[in-house]
Amino acid sequence: MSELVIAIDGPAGAGKSTVSKLVAQRLRLSFLDTGAMYRAIALKARRAGLTPADGERAAELGERTEIAFGVGDPQPVYLDGEEVTTQIRVPEIGEFASALSVHPPVRRLLQKRQREIVARGGVVLEGRDTTTVVAPHAQVRVFLTASLEERARRRCAELQAKGQDASFEGVLREIEERDRRDSTREDSPLVHAPDVTELVTDGLSIDEVVDRVIALVPPKTR
Ligand code: DC
Numbered sequence: 001m002s003e004l005v006i007a008i009d010g011p012a013g014a015g016k017s018t019v020s021k022l023v024a025q026r027l028r029l030s031f032l033d034t035g036a037m038y039r040a041i042a043l044k045a046r047r048a049g050l051t052p053a054d055g056e057r058a059a060e061l062g063e064r065t066e067i068a069f070g071v072g073d074p075q076p077v078y079l080d081g082e083e084v085t086t087q088i089r090v091p092e093i094g095e096f097a098s099a100l101s102v103h104p105p106v107r108r109l110l111q112k113r114q115r116e117i118v119a120r121g122g123v124v125l126e127g128r129d130t131t132t133v134v135a136p137h138a139q140v141r142v143f144l145t146a147s148l149e150e151r152a153r154r155r156c157a158e159l160q161a162k163g164q165d166a167s168f169e170g171v172l173r174e175i176e177e178r179d180r181r182d183s184t185r186e187d188s189p190l191v192h193a194p195d196v197t198e199l200v201t202d203g204l205s206i207d208e209v210v211d212r213v214i215a216l217v218p219p220k221t222r
Contacts, residue, residue, distance in 0.1 A: 002029060002122035004221045005137075006213070007130040010144035011190060012178045013151030015201055015209065019144060020126035021073065022210045027124070027217070032117050033075060034127030034134065035097065037110050039088035040067045040079045042097035052096050055103020062109045090164070091174065098178050102185040111188075128182050128190035140216045141196045144209070150202045151175055 004027070008020045017033060024031035044065055045058040070076030070083075077085050087093070100106055107129075114134045118125060125134065131141040146154075152172035159166035182190040192198060197216060201209050 002027075002221070004029060004123075004139055004217065005118055005121060005135050006124045006140040006142070006217070007135040007138040008124065008126040008142050008144055008213070009128055009131040009190070009192075009196065010142075011128070011151065011182065012175050013155040014144045014146050015154065015206065016126040016144055018206055019201075019209050019213060020124045021075070022206065023213050024124040026210065026214060030123045031075060032114065032123050032125035033069070033077075034110070034114055034125060034130060036069070036075075036077045036088060037067050037113065038097040038101050038106075038127075039093050040077060040084060041065065041106065041110070042093050042100050043084055043088050044079060045100060046093070046096055052099030055100065055106050058100055059103065059105030059109050062106065067113070089162075091159075094178070095174075098181055102181065102187065104187045107187050129188040131196045132191060132193050133188040139218055139221055140213070141193075142213055142216065143192045143196045143198045144201060145192075145198065146201045148172065148176060148179075 006023060006029070008016050010016050021031050041058060041062045044061055045054065048061060050057055050061070066080050068078040070078065074085055076083055077088060111134055114125065117123060118135045131138065131143065149172070152168060152175050155175060156166045156168050156171045159171070199209065199212055
C-alpha cells in the first residue's frame with residue numbers, strides 16, 4: 001500500500017478535480033474530492049430547510065451524516081446511502097457549500113473526516129485548505145491556478161457540456177465572488193502557502209499539467 005499523499009489546492013475552476021483524478025489514475029492512488037463533502041452537507045442542510053448562516057446546526061446535522069464515495073468517473077457520491085452525484089454539482093449547491101464552509105464547526109467536522117482518510121495514505125486529495133490544513137505533511141503539495149478569465153471559460157464550457165445554461169459574464173462573476181469568499185474567510189482560507197508549488201495552468205493542456213504534478217513526486221515514493 002502506497003504511503004504517498006498528494007494535496008492539490010487552488011481557486012474555483014483551476015482544474016483541481018480533473019487534474020487530481022488523472023494523477024490518481026496514473027499513480028493508482030485513491031481520489032478524495034473534499035469539496036464534494038462540503039457540497040453533500042450543503043445539500044442535506046438545504047433539504048432540511050437550513051440557511052447557509054446556520055453553521056452550528058449544519059455541523060450537528062453533519063455529525064449524523066454518512067458521506068461515501070464510489071468508484072467511477074464521475075466519482076459517485078452517496079449521502080446517507082442515496083446517490084447524489086449530479087445533484088451536488090448544480091451552481092446553487094456550490095454557492096451554498098461555499099457559504100456554509102466559512103463556519104468553523106462545519107470545517108472541523110469535515111477536516112477530521114478528511115484527515116482520517118489521508119492517514120491511510122495512497123491518496124490524491126483536492127480542495128481549498130488541503131495543502132495547508134488537511135494534509136500539510138503531504139509529500140507533494142500543489143497550488144493549481146489560472147487567470148480568472150481562463151477559469152471562467154473552462155467552467156462555462158463544463159456547464160454547457162452538461163446541458164446547463166451558462167453565460168460567460170455570469171460564471172465570471174460567480175467565480176470572482178467565490179474566490180473572494182473562499183480567500184477571506186477566517187477559518188482555513190484559500191491561501192497559497194509559500195512552501196507549496198504553484199502551477200499556473202493558462203495555456204497548458206490537461207496532460208501537461210498532470211505530467212508536471214507527477215514530476216514533483218519524489219522518486220522513491222512513486
Ligand atoms: O471544490 P468545490 O467547488 O466542489 O467546493 C465547493 C465549496 O466547498 C467551495 O466553494 C468552498 C468549500 N470547500 C472548502 O471550503 N474546503 C475544501 N477543502 C473544499 C471545498
